[in-house]
Amino acid sequence: MRNFTPEIPVPLSDALKPGAEAAPMALERLFATLRPELLRFAWWLARDRAVAEDVVQEAMLRAWRSRDALKDPAAARGWLLTIVRREHARLYERKRLEIVDLDEVMAAEDTQLAADGDEMVGLRLAMTQLPDDYRIPLVMQVLGGFTTDEIAQELTLSTAAVLTRLFRARNRLRSIYGLLPAPDALDEPAV
Amino acid sequence: MTHDEARLLIGAAPGAVSAPLAEHLAHCAPCTLFQQQMQRMDQDLSRLFTAPLGPRAETGIRALPLMPATRPRPVAPRASGLLALAASLVLSIGVGIVFWTLRPQPSLAAGVLDHVGHESASWSEVAPMTAAATSQVLAGADVRLDPTDTTVTYARICLFNGHWVPHLIIRTAAGPITVMVLNREHIGARQSFRQNGYSGILVPAPGGGTLAVIAQGDADLDAVSRALGPHLHWTH
Numbered sequence: 428m429r430n431f432t433p434e435i436p437v438p439l440s441d442a443l444k445p446g447a448e449a450a451p452m453a454l455e456r457l458f459a460t461l462r463p464e465l466l467r468f469a470w471w472l473a474r475d476r477a478v479a480e481d482v483v484q485e486a487m488l489r490a491w492r493s494r495d496a497l498k499d500p501a502a503a504r505g506w507l508l509t510i511v512r513r514e515h516a517r518l519y520e521r522k523r524l525e526i527v528d529l530d531e532v533m534a535a536e537d538t539q540l541a542a543d544g545d546e547m548v549g550l551r552l553a554m555t556q557l558p559d560d561y562r563i564p565l566v567m568q569v570l571g572g573f574t575t576d577e578i579a580q581e582l583t584l585s586t587a588a589v590l591t592r593l594f595r596a597r598n599r600l601r602s603i604y605g606l607l608p609a610p611d612a613l614d615e616p617a618v
Numbered sequence: 619m620t621h622d623e624a625r626l627l628i629g630a631a632p633g634a635v636s637a638p639l640a641e642h643l644a645h646c647a648p649c650t651l652f653q654q655q656m657q658r659m660d661q662d663l664s665r666l667f668t669a670p671l672g673p674r675a676e677t678g679i680r681a682l683p684l685m686p687a688t689r690p691r692p693v694a695p696r697a698s699g700l701l702a703l704a705a706s707l708v709l710s711i712g713v714g715i716v717f718w719t720l721r722p723q724p725s726l727a728a729g730v731l732d733h734v735g736h737e738s739a740s741w742s743e744v745a746p747m748t749a750a751a752t753s754q755v756l757a758g759a760d761v762r763l764d765p766t767d768t769t770v771t772y773a774r775i776c777l778f779n780g781h782w783v784p785h786l787i788i789r790t791a792a793g794p795i796t797v798m799v800l801n802r803e804h805i806g807a808r809q810s811f812r813q814n815g816y817s818g819i820l821v822p823a824p825g826g827g828t829l830a831v832i833a834q835g836d837a838d839l840d841a842v843s844r845a846l847g848p849h850l851h852w853t854h
Contacts, residue, residue, distance in 0.1 A: 463670075470671055479671075550662055555652060556782070566629070570667040575630065594629030597656055599758055600663075602775040602782075606655060608754045609625045 456588045458487050471566040472515045474555050486514040508571045563598035623648045632656035698777040727811040731829045741794050759784045764849035773849050792837040801827035
């Protein structure tokens, strides 16, 4: 995973120790710093703002409860993204989800990208319509910065299966650019 | 390393170049182009993923609340209030029906012609596509085409009315003919139209949805729809 150290006013190594006086404030700052990114990550997993906010809120609560597990402050971002990813998966296992037309989401949320032209709007629509098996590894890789090995471990897949899914995800998006998909005669490796 | 192996690695991680892949790329222009295209896509994906989220939308995939929301206890209205409520309800429904009936109807035919006009370069494609390449494209829109004698010279997945639909050009004795597979559009009966030198028909597809068949000038469009329609299947 890309090494990313958020700008945090209080050294996490001190602040994250349970019981330390500065810990609550430092964690709050850490969460506040990373929250927009965690929210974007959760949105691209869930494709819904309300669900993403629930996921991030729950993830932060879990992160606070298990703060002992974070040994290396520099790994805070990846640690939190992993918690968000797991919380999203847990939500899907726990709750019955009502699926409604994603196009309404697009209509509601595309104003931001409209200025970028049809290609970006098309890319966004195509991304939201990618099946979970393809979208989630791609989001983890591009937005989360996870390596293929880390994605494989997190999703309990083989690395070869992750490579195939990432290839297929991007291959499906090629049509946005008016490009033909590359030949795909691959059998997905066993997980 | 084969081209397929190289493209798998590039597609999986466009920014990562191992030594064997670098060696392959040094001698393979098509794979180098593929890598450049994928890297550009990743730049766009990064931009997309880091764009601020829009305002909170109360649509999409939504978790049902675990607990029912607490609602204030309704206050029993008086009889006169009930009558007024019923009257306003009837009035609202009536007004709604009038507006619904008179709302402007977007023309599917006009949308198809507009789309075809924007993709006019497609008509000039003459080289036949392989069945495998055509299948690859159609799969992107969850459509499968049985093996047929039809010669496809162009196949793309296009955004039409908010959905990804196959856009094909079929070579016929009368010239190229466009076929769009509109699996989200439903019509009751065959419609024909003619505008700006194009002639076209919309027909209900055997598998559901609508087939749009368009030619430049006159052609037996029904023959194309009959030849192709039964061989198109939705895979989802």
